Amino acid sequence: MTFVNAQLKVAQNNTFILNTxxxxxxxxxxxxxxxxxxxxxxxxxxxxxxxxxxxCADSHLTVGGETWMSASxxxxxxxxxxxxxxxxxxxxxxxxxxxxLQYADQRRRQxxxxxxxxxxxxxxxxxxxxxxxxxxxxGEAQRVALARAVVNAxxxxxxxxxxxxLDHRSRAQLLxxxxxxxxEKNVPIVYVSHQWDxxxxxxxxxxxxxxxxxxxxxxxxxxxTDIEFLTxxxxxxxxxxxxxxxxxxxEEHLTELTLGDQSLLIPKIGLTPGSAxxxxxxxxxxxxxxxxxxxxxxxxxxxxxxxxxEEQAGHALIILNCEGQYLSANITARSRRLLDxxxxxxxxxxxxxxxxxx
Amino acid sequence: MSADLQTLxxxxxxxxxxxxxxxxxxxxxxxxxxxxxxILARFCIPFIxxxxxxxxxxxxxxxxxxxxxxxxxxxxxxxxFGRPLAFSFEGLLIGSLIYSLPFFVQPMLVAFRDIPExxxxxxxxLGADAFDRFRTIVLPLSKQGFLVASTLTFAHTxxxxxxxxxxxxxxxxxxxxxxxALFDYxxxxxxxxxxxxxxxxxxxxxxxxxxxxxxxxxxQALLGRRPS
Numbered sequence: 001m002t003f004v005n006a007q008l009k010v011a012q013n014n015t016f017i018l019n020t021x022x023x024x025x026x027x028x029x030x031x032x033x034x035x036x037x038x039x040x041x042x043x044x045x046x047x048x049x050x051x052x053x054x055x056c057a058d059s060h061l062t063v064g065g066e067t068w069m070s071a072s073x074x075x076x077x078x079x080x081x082x083x084x085x086x087x088x089x090x091x092x093x094x095x096x097x098x099x100x101l102q103y104a105d106q107r108r109r110q111x112x113x114x115x116x117x118x119x120x121x122x123x124x125x126x127x128x129x130x131x132x133x134x135x136x137x138x139g140e141a142q143r144v145a146l147a148r149a150v151v152n153a154x155x156x157x158x159x160x161x162x163x164x165x166l167d168h169r170s171r172a173q174l175l176x177x178x179x180x181x182x183x184e185k186n187v188p189i190v191y192v193s194h195q196w197d198x199x200x201x202x203x204x205x206x207x208x209x210x211x212x213x214x215x216x217x218x219x220x221x222x223x224x225t226d227i228e229f230l231t232x233x234x235x236x237x238x239x240x241x242x243x244x245x246x247x248x249x250x251e252e253h254l255t256e257l258t259l260g261d262q263s264l265l266i267p268k269i270g271l272t273p274g275s276a277x278x279x280x281x282x283x284x285x286x287x288x289x290x291x292x293x294x295x296x297x298x299x300x301x302x303x304x305x306x307x308x309x310e311e312q313a314g315h316a317l318i319i320l321n322c323e324g325q326y327l328s329a330n331i332t333a334r335s336r337r338l339l340d341x342x343x344x345x346x347x348x349x350x351x352x353x354x355x356x357x358x
Numbered sequence: 359m360s361a362d363l364q365t366l367x368x369x370x371x372x373x374x375x376x377x378x379x380x381x382x383x384x385x386x387x388x389x390x391x392x393x394x395x396x397i398l399a400r401f402c403i404p405f406i407x408x409x410x411x412x413x414x415x416x417x418x419x420x421x422x423x424x425x426x427x428x429x430x431x432x433x434x435x436x437x438x439f440g441r442p443l444a445f446s447f448e449g450l451l452i453g454s455l456i457y458s459l460p461f462f463v464q465p466m467l468v469a470f471r472d473i474p475e476x477x478x479x480x481x482x483x484l485g486a487d488a489f490d491r492f493r494t495i496v497l498p499l500s501k502q503g504f505l506v507a508s509t510l511t512f513a514h515t516x517x518x519x520x521x522x523x524x525x526x527x528x529x530x531x532x533x534x535x536x537x538x539a540l541f542d543y544x545x546x547x548x549x550x551x552x553x554x555x556x557x558x559x560x561x562x563x564x565x566x567x568x569x570x571x572x573x574x575x576x577x578q579a580l581l582g583r584r585p586s
Contacts, residue, residue, distance in 0.1 A: 050479050077482040078490075090480040094498045103494070107485035152484050 001025055003188055004156065007060040008046050010039075010212075018042045018056075018212040024156075024190065026064070029182045031203035031220075032192045039212035040192045044158045047190070048084045049077035064155060081109045083154030087161045089145035091133035097144050098129040104152035112153045113185050123147040123177060139170025146174070150181065157189045163198060175202060200224065200240040201280055225326045227308045230319055237283040239327035241353070245275045254299075260323025265299045266353050277355060285352035286329040288318065290339055298350040306345050311336070320349055327351070361530060362539065362555070369535040372447070373515040376454040377508050380462040383455075388463045389496070392470035407464075409457045418524025421453050425525060445527030450535075453521040462511045469503020470496070505573050513566040517559065 003026035010018035018039045024030055032040050045051050046059065053074045061069040068075040091100050105116050120126050123143040133141060142162055149157060159178065163171045179202040182189050193199055199206060199220075206223050208216040223229055224240055243257040243264060257264040257277060264279065271277060292301050304320035304327070311317075316336040318329045329349060341347060391399050391406075409417060425432045425443035435443045443449040473496060481491045497504075519537040526533035528542070536555060543552035 045479075048479075048483050050482070076487070077479070078485050078487045080483075081485065082483055084480070084483040086476065086480070088476065090474075090476050092477065092481070092495060103481075103486075104484045107490075109485060148484070 003064055004047075005060075005062045006047070007058075008043060008056065009058040010042055010046055010051055010056045012055060016212055018046065020209070020212065020214045022207060022214050022217060024188050025205075026188055027182075027186055028204035029179070029189045029191050029202050030205045030207060031199040032190055032207050032209055032214075033196070033199055034194065034209035036194060038209045040194075040209055041160055042212070043209070044084065044160050044190065044192060047156065047158060048082045049075060049080050050084075079109075081153065081155045083149030083152055083157040085142075085145050085149050085157075085159050085162045087164050089133070089138075089141040091136075091141055091144055091148070093133050095132075096129065097125060097131050097133070097136070100133070100144060100148050101125075101129075101151050104148045108151070108153040110153050110155070112151065113187060114150055116151050119147040119151045122150075122181070137170075139166050139173065142166060142170070142174060143177070146177065150185075154187060157187050158192075159189065160192045161194070163193075163195075171198075178202060196236040197238050197280065197282075200238060201278055225324075227319055227326075230326060230328060231308065231310050231317060237328075239281045239283070239325075241279040241281060241322070241325050241327070243277050243279050245269075245271045245273050245277055247273055259302070259325070262302055262323060264302070264353055266355055269355060279353045279355050281327050281351050281353055283328045283330050286320075286327060287350045288329055288331060288335070288339060288341070289348045289350060292348050293350070296350060298352065300351050300353060302349045302351060304347055304349050306341055306343050306347055309336070309341065309343055316341075318347075320347070322349065362551070364531055365534050365536055365539045368447070368531070368533070369516055369537075372450055372454060372535060373512045375451055376458055376515045377462075377511045379451070379455055380458065380511055381504070381508065384459060384462045385466065388466035389470055389492070391463065392467050407460045410460050414457060414518070414520025415524055417457060418453065418521040421449070421456070421521070422525050425449050444525060445529060445533060447532055450522060450526050450533050453525050454515045454518060457518060457521050458511045458515050461514045462507045465503050465507040465510060466500070469500035469507075472503075473499050502573055506570055509566055509570055509573070513563060517563065 002023045004024035006023070007021045008018050009016060020043070032043065034040055042051065046056055047061070049068070056069070059069045061067070063080075066075075067073050068080060092103065095103060101116055101119065105112070114122065120129070123146060125144060125147055128136065128140055128144065133144070136144065142165075146162065162178075163174055166174065175198060178189070178191070181187075182202070191199070191203060203220050205217065205219050207214045218226075220240070221242075241259055241264075243259045246256040246258045246263060248255055248268065249265070253268045254265045255267070255269045255271070257266060257279065266279065269277070289301070292303070302322050304322040306318055307321045307326070308319040309316055311333050314333050316331050316333050318331060318336070318341065320327050320329065327349065339347070391403060422444060423429060425435070427433050427436050427442055432443055439448075443452070478491050478495060481495050486494060517537060518535070519541070522533070522535055522538055523541075526535065526538065528534050528538050536559060540552055540555045540559070543549070543555065
């Protein structure tokens with residue numbers, strides 16, 4: 001089902017800085033991934049109506065059946081109901097946190113996605129309501145900015161590298177909040193980032209953009225099991241495993257997850273059995289052993305089949321299939337020889353797994 | 359009413375009306391100049407700033423010519439209102455508006471340019487149209503600019519001399535303002551009265567400048583030159 005249908009053309013000095021066609025479904029997170037200068041922010045601004053009509057003249061955009069841009073129509077940004085959160089929170093400095101939220105609430109065009117008080121709870125803002133933006137930390141301010149966008153009841157939520165300026169802890173916290181929002185509310189989210197780690201933790205689809213053009217649009221699953229993509233994009237270092245919560249191991253403060261016929265242990269996480277959970281595995285956190293070891297400080301050993309080996313300058317990139325999902329390991333060519341690894345062979349991967357905290 | 363009190367009243371009236379008129383007319387102009395990237399806007403700024411560098415008598419001279427019933431502007435005014443512009447309070451007001459325009463526009467330009475475009479973009483994505491954005495974001499964020507611009511305009515108009523001398527005509531109760539009265543006292547060697555006015559103006563100007571200093575952000579205090 002298509003919710004957004006876009007043919008966007010933005011020209012500057014007679015050259016296109018954006019010239020691409022794409023569609024978006026009415027739910028889920030679509031990540032827009034590409035190097036800086038690829039036109040990611042321009043694309044979002046164009047969707048939001050912040051690019052002057054004159055320089056995106058030949059664009060065509062329909063959202064939920066309404067035409068926002070065409071040869072004869074141009075809906076102003078203020079009439080589009082698009083939530084846009086930038087890298088910087090852009091809170092109104094003369095208004096308190098509560099007033100910032102009320103500003104958005106008073107101007108929404110449709111039934112609210114969440115009530116103001118629900119947004120306050122969701123983004124943990126209850127203690128900040130009376131404060132002014134200049135007294136907030138980066139993470140707090142960005143939470144307010146997200147809440148403000150959500151309270152405005154957007155038909156489309158656009159996030160332009162919202163976590164870039166934040167510290168590690170705030171990042172994880174906000175990433176969880178965004179993911180949770182997408183799971184619970186029916187609002188399509190476009191998430192712009194150049195951080196692959198962020199994208200694989202929350203995205204449902206990935207659109208690769210370069211030089212103002214979306215060159216590839218895939219589900220995350222398709223991309224993370226595409227060997228050619230994985231070998232070409234070695235710098236994207238991290239893999240994602242889609243798992244399910246099996247049970248809590250209370251006495252050891254661990255949670256057991258199911259991955260096909262195998263299981264994984266992670267630090268305790270407050271999810272009920274059966275819940276889906278994405279586990280992030282960084283390439284640098286994967287090591288290979290010939291037989292399953294019982295004597296290691298590493299908790300998790302997964303049986304995998306080697307599907308691809310690429311050797312280069314003393315290093316070997318090994319792509320492993322584990323229960324139908326793919327992870328990569330980067331080992332030295334010497335280790336590869338010593339372990340005598342070949343394609344098709346079964347090997348054991350010791351991994352350190354991290355997840356989005358609850 | 360004593361002659362001095364009447365003069366003071368005319369001066370304050372002129373300064374207040376000039377300030378109010380500029381608040382209404384020059385605010386949109388300053389907003390346009392601050393936001394527009396057009397060549398026309400860049401071309402306009404030197405014209406608005408001209409009174410900052412020209413001797414007031416130059417502007418006064420040309421205004422006097424324009425106000426004359428022989429000129430189309432003066433003639434049209436006479437036709438419309440039944441009395442000539444030259445040597446009238448209205449004429450004085452027009453002169454003050456032109457001469458004080460840069461003193462109002464300059465601080466407003468600084469204040470308006472201080473407002474990040476991204477903040478206005480955020481407001482428009484939240485559903486605020488142009489007027490709404492101006493009212494709810496621009497006005498509150500440029501409050502200080504308005505205070506500085508208004509104070510500067512008021513004080514500057516109060517101290518105006520050159521233009522008033524050329525187009526005012528020194529008519530008591532109509533166009534006789536403080537600076538001209540002071541000039542008259544000195545001419546007639548009435549130093550006691552001259553001191554009263556001069557010290558009064560010094561006191562007022564100093565008070566205004568202190569107020570401005572207090573209102574201005576560090577680094578942008580006291581724009582333009584002191585009221586002449």
